[in-house]
Amino acid sequence: MVVDPRVISLLVLLSSLASPFAGAEVEHRFSGFATLGITLNDNPDVVFRNDVTQDDGAYEHNGSWENDSRVGAQWQGRWSPQWETTVQLVAKDRFDNTLANSIEWAFVRYRPVDGLDLRLGRLGADAFMLSDYRQVGYTLPWVRPPQDLYGITSLYNFDGFDLTRRIALGDAMLNLKTFYGNSSEKYPTGFNNGQFTSFDFDLFGLSSDLEWSEWKLRYSYVRVEVNSDLTKPLRNVWAQVAPAWPAANNLIGNLETRGKQFRYHQVGLNYDNNDWWFQSEYVRINSDLMLVANGENAYTSLGKRFGSLNLFTLVGYATPNDPELDISIPAGLPEPIGSQLNYLAQVTATRLNGVRIKQHSYGVGARWDFTSKMALKFQVEKFYIDKSGTNLWFSTDGTPLGDDKKPTVISLAWDMLF
Amino acid sequence: MRKFMVFIIALIISGPLQADILVIVNAQNPVAALEKKQVVDLFMGRVSAFPGGAPAQTLDLKTGTPLRADFYKRLTGKSEAQVDAYWATLVFAGRMSPPKQFTDDLALIGEVVKNKMAIAYVSRQTLPGGVKVVIELPKSAQ
Numbered sequence: 001m002v003v004d005p006r007v008i009s010l011l012v013l014l015s016s017l018a019s020p021f022a023g024a025e026v027e028h029r030f031s032g033f034a035t036l037g038i039t040l041n042d043n044p045d046v047v048f049r050n051d052v053t054q055d056d057g058a059y060e061h062n063g064s065w066e067n068d069s070r071v072g073a074q075w076q077g078r079w080s081p082q083w084e085t086t087v088q089l090v091a092k093d094r095f096d097n098t099l100a101n102s103i104e105w106a107f108v109r110y111r112p113v114d115g116l117d118l119r120l121g122r123l124g125a126d127a128f129m130l131s132d133y134r135q136v137g138y139t140l141p142w143v144r145p146p147q148d149l150y151g152i153t154s155l156y157n158f159d160g161f162d163l164t165r166r167i168a169l170g171d172a173m174l175n176l177k178t179f180y181g182n183s184s185e186k187y188p189t190g191f192n193n194g195q196f197t198s199f200d201f202d203l204f205g206l207s208s209d210l211e212w213s214e215w216k217l218r219y220s221y222v223r224v225e226v227n228s229d230l231t232k233p234l235r236n237v238w239a240q241v242a243p244a245w246p247a248a249n250n251l252i253g254n255l256e257t258r259g260k261q262f263r264y265h266q267v268g269l270n271y272d273n274n275d276w277w278f279q280s281e282y283v284r285i286n287s288d289l290m291l292v293a294n295g296e297n298a299y300t301s302l303g304k305r306f307g308s309l310n311l312f313t314l315v316g317y318a319t320p321n322d323p324e325l326d327i328s329i330p331a332g333l334p335e336p337i338g339s340q341l342n343y344l345a346q347v348t349a350t351r352l353n354g355v356r357i358k359q360h361s362y363g364v365g366a367r368w369d370f371t372s373k374m375a376l377k378f379q380v381e382k383f384y385i386d387k388s389g390t391n392l393w394f395s396t397d398g399t400p401l402g403d404d405k406k407p408t409v410i411s412l413a414w415d416m417l418f
Numbered sequence: 419m420r421k422f423m424v425f426i427i428a429l430i431i432s433g434p435l436q437a438d439i440l441v442i443v444n445a446q447n448p449v450a451a452l453e454k455k456q457v458v459d460l461f462m463g464r465v466s467a468f469p470g471g472a473p474a475q476t477l478d479l480k481t482g483t484p485l486r487a488d489f490y491k492r493l494t495g496k497s498e499a500q501v502d503a504y505w506a507t508l509v510f511a512g513r514m515s516p517p518k519q520f521t522d523d524l525a526l527i528g529e530v531v532k533n534k535m536a537i538a539y540v541s542r543q544t545l546p547g548g549v550k551v552v553i554e555l556p557k558s559a560q
Contacts, residue, residue, distance in 0.1 A: 027515075027518070029515050029516060031510075033506065072510065076509075076512075081535070084515060111466070113471065114465055114473070117513075126511075132507070133506065133510050133511050138502070139506045166464075274494075372481045372502070373481060417502060
């Protein structure tokens with residue numbers, strides 16, 4: 001196995017920061033979490049994925065365990081009330097399964113005074129309400145974070161720093177956080193076909209969480225700047241036809257990815273009186289890249305507890321904010337340039353429209369805390385996928401969907417903490 | 419009538435199982451008393467220091483110990499499963515390390531006697547000189 005230089009630099013960072021405490025009395029904490037899940041999807045044409053990092057999932061009653069099953073192990077070393085180190089490893093079905101990618105977090109935390117935390121290393125990208133613990137099934141009422149919104153989360157972690165400040169406002173508690181770092185990820189582009197797009201990006205974010213009695217309110221902003229050039233071959237082809245059709249130069253500019261940004265704005269609300277609970281989240285993406293679609297994603301969930309049983313309903317929604325791309329080539333161009341251009345326009349439009357997400361869903365489910373630190377979950381969801389926005393799903397045969405799809409997805413999960 | 423008597427007796431017997439809970443710290447801790455909200459903030463991982471700024475270390479009983487469920491229910495109204503799920507959000511987000519868990523009251527008291535940063539909860543009982551009570555959670559308090 002080739003060890004990623006990032007892993008080595010993380011380990012060097014951790015050990016160098018820990019060494020001043022070599023003589024100190026260290027408290028070691030080991031903890032973990034696991035989910036054994038199985039997902040069924042009645043539709044033979046589309047593969048259900050939890051999010052855009054997966055290349056495999058449930059379709060046509062195949063009973064996929066890849067969607068949700070995973071094991072996480074965490075070590076926390078407390079050197080003093082100020083210094084702590086954390087390493088979390090997660091084993092699951094990954095598209096790019098390397099040791100480096102299995103390290104979810106590896107960081108040093110410095111707390112000069114209570115209420116102020118500085119962390120350095122590999123950190124969770126705290127973009128949405130559940131981002132920091134989205135893989136820990138036991139923390140969620142649902143089998144997984146709602147797919148209509150969390151399906152777009154491409155960021156699990158980044159290498160950089162974050163700074164958190166806690167402020168007491170009477171009975172309420174406000175947490176402010178800012179983070180900055182770099183991350184890279186391979187996104188599969190088809191069902192089990194091994195192909196991918198490799199993104200490298202810098203991200204900067206701000207988040208604010210307000211907790212007040214039974215309420216939690218959250219707003220966050222994340223700015224992602226893409227460092228990779230992902231469209232060069234396509235732009236080169238268009239550059240060759242630009243002399244015959246000068247409008248292509250516009251398209252070439254819009255296809256650029258390096259140095260361009262997209263931004264997430266998120267708001268979330270949670271209410272929980274230990275009997276009834278409610279959670280809702282909304283995300284808007286503003287993008288300067290054609291390769292990342294402008295859009296809005298949201299979900300709302302309402303639940304009630306009956307002792308150790310928790311019943312809930314779930315509604316999700318995702319829509320692009322721009323119409324489908326249509327590259328119209330003027331008629332009357334000399335052949336064979338005319339038909340070549342038309343073909344190129346069609347391929348380009350298909351590729352770019354493939355990143356759109358247009359779907360909604362309705363679901364019901366239950367969580368049963370049958371014993372300490374273990375929960376069983378059952379969830380049924382009906383998805384309505386518009387053929388013009390299929391990015392969260394892969395077609396089983398690799399061709400774009402010709403019509404809308406309505407898969408029913410049934411999920412079972414056994415979550416535990418240890 | 420007989421059933422009623424059995425019910426009354428059962429109520430009387432079950433009384434001690436729902437005893438008062440004492441929240442204790444080391445006798446040398448400058449903190450004299452805590453409010454319920456301050457105890458909630460400490461045991462729910464919202465703060466990691468005593469009022470006044472000295473670092474605090476919360477000590478816990480093992481999951482499944484009856485007193486543990488009782489303590490968190492009185493403090494927050496949450497079931498043990500809800501508390502464990504809540505703590506998992508802090509621990510696996512890397513925001514807090516989990517409270518150290520002990521098997522029983524005696525082990526907890528022993529640790530508080532030794533550790534000046536410690537704070538723990540025990541059922542009402544005669545306590546050694548090395549610890550002091552900062553708040554009582556009577557059984558009626560919900």
